[in-house]
Amino acid sequence: MEFNRQISNVEPSKSVTLLTKTKELQKIDPEILNLTGGEPDFPTPKAICDTVVAELAAGHTHYSDSRGDAQLRARIARKLQEENHAPFQPENILITPGAKYAVYLTIRALINPGDEAIWLTPGWVSYPSIVEASGGIPVAVHLKYEENYRITAEALEAAVSDKTKLLIINYPNNPTGQILTEADIQALTVFLRKHPNIYVLSDEIYEKIVYDQKQIISLASIPEFFDRVVIVNGFSKCSAMTGWRLGYLACNTAMYQVVLKLFQHSISCTSGFLQRGALTAMDCVEKTEQMRQAYEKRKNLLVKGIHEIPGVELLTPAGAFYAWVKFDTDMDSETLCNDLLDKAKIAGVPGIAYGEEDCVCIRFSFAASEDVLRTMLERLKTYQTTHNDL
Numbered sequence: 001m002e003f004n005r006q007i008s009n010v011e012p013s014k015s016v017t018l019l020t021k022t023k024e025l026q027k028i029d030p031e032i033l034n035l036t037g038g039e040p041d042f043p044t045p046k047a048i049c050d051t052v053v054a055e056l057a058a059g060h061t062h063y064s065d066s067r068g069d070a071q072l073r074a075r076i077a078r079k080l081q082e083e084n085h086a087p088f089q090p091e092n093i094l095i096t097p098g099a100k101y102a103v104y105l106t107i108r109a110l111i112n113p114g115d116e117a118i119w120l121t122p123g124w125v126s127y128p129s130i131v132e133a134s135g136g137i138p139v140a141v142h143l144k145y146e147e148n149y150r151i152t153a154e155a156l157e158a159a160v161s162d163k164t165k166l167l168i169i170n171y172p173n174n175p176t177g178q179i180l181t182e183a184d185i186q187a188l189t190v191f192l193r194k195h196p197n198i199y200v201l202s203d204e205i206y207e208k209i210v211y212d213q214k215q216i217i218s219l220a221s222i223p224e225f226f227d228r229v230v231i232v233n234g235f236s237k238c239s240a241m242t243g244w245r246l247g248y249l250a251c252n253t254a255m256y257q258v259v260l261k262l263f264q265h266s267i268s269c270t271s272g273f274l275q276r277g278a279l280t281a282m283d284c285v286e287k288t289e290q291m292r293q294a295y296e297k298r299k300n301l302l303v304k305g306i307h308e309i310p311g312v313e314l315l316t317p318a319g320a321f322y323a324w325v326k327f328d329t330d331m332d333s334e335t336l337c338n339d340l341l342d343k344a345k346i347a348g349v350p351g352i353a354y355g356e357e358d359c360v361c362i363r364f365s366f367a368a369s370e371d372v373l374r375t376m377l378e379r380l381k382t383y384q385t386t387h388n389d390l
């Protein structure tokens with residue numbers, strides 16, 4: 001049987017595969033520290049769960065509005081207007097099963113076979129794969145470690161062609177933890193002005209996890225670009241709701257019609273009673289802030305700890321919950337990851353999974369307890385001083 005070629009050619013998700021594999025290995029050897037996952041280690045706040053229990057008890061278990069719960073969409077529109085200065089209306093918002101599906105819908109709605117989508121590396125593995133599965137061509141712009149992964153208009157320009165339909169950005173970034181700086185915005189502005197037909201997918205799923213009082217900015221807040229920015233966001237990371245599969249997108253009215261058709265024919269609607277939980281989550285500001293503070297403490301612990309280990313460097317994360325650690329080694333990142341698992345029982349994701357080819361980096365998630373992170377630092381120090389020829 002010849003299966004769909006576009007999908008058959010796509011690589012399986014390296015991070016999802018590694019997470020599953022490490023969980024299996026941990027069953028055999030519980031000493032393994034699993035720092036592969038992009039999953040908060042906090043429980044979903046109780047108020048959110050209580051809402052859903054009440055919804056179930058009230059029997060709200062049927063199909064719901066395809067676009068999403070009206071109150072939830074109104075609340076998200078208010079949030080986007082007030083917090084992100086992006087004047088979307090409830091009619092521009094679609095609730096999806098996870099932010100990943102919002103990314104999928106955006107790409108499917110824009111890409112015709114042969115169209116190109118620019119993505120930035122290091123970057124989240126699913127962007128290029130979804131573009132490929134949609135018949136499009138992902139074009140990587142390799143940002144550089146030694147430039148702190150800053151965006152330049154020249155690098156974007158070198159990747160553009162008359163087939164470019166979409167630019168995908170993700171800040172705070174998975175895996176580097178970088179956020180958009182003034183200079184990045186400037187570069188994007190120069191580029192987007194020059195190419196008025198290119199849409200931007202702005203994946204803002206880590207937006208509430210930001211450190212050192214840094215301010216985040218959404219490209220959709222810039223009036224001249226607003227109409228062609230699609231915001232993707234969700235509840236997985238900032239509200240510790242990965243298993244709920246709830247996300248959303250916000251886009252202009254014309255695109256919304258296209259996205260909604262695909263959604264109605266593939267998903268129908270996202271679970272109505274779960275969306276009521278998401279509505280509660282929108283107002284659990286304190287819980288989100290408590291989790292952010294815990295991540296910030298862990299981030300500080302890692303910044304200090306890694307600084308004391310020879311042969312490794314950490315790019316200070318400004319947001320998200322990943323430590324992007326650069327190793328001074330002759331091994332490639334995949335071999336190094338296996339070696340670290342073997343000798344130090346630390347599991348991370350190799351930089352190559354995010355398209356980093358210039359230097360050897362590993363992504364360690366710090367959605368893990370401080371105790372786990374301290375053990376990780378001790379083991380990494382021992383590994384670096386005994387095994388890595390330093």
Ligand code: PMP
Nearest residue numbers: 038098099100124174234236247
């Ligand atoms: N975007 C990025 C950058 C992510 O890291 C993730 C989760 N790993 C997602 C989207 C998907 O989130 P969700 O669980 O809501 O599908």
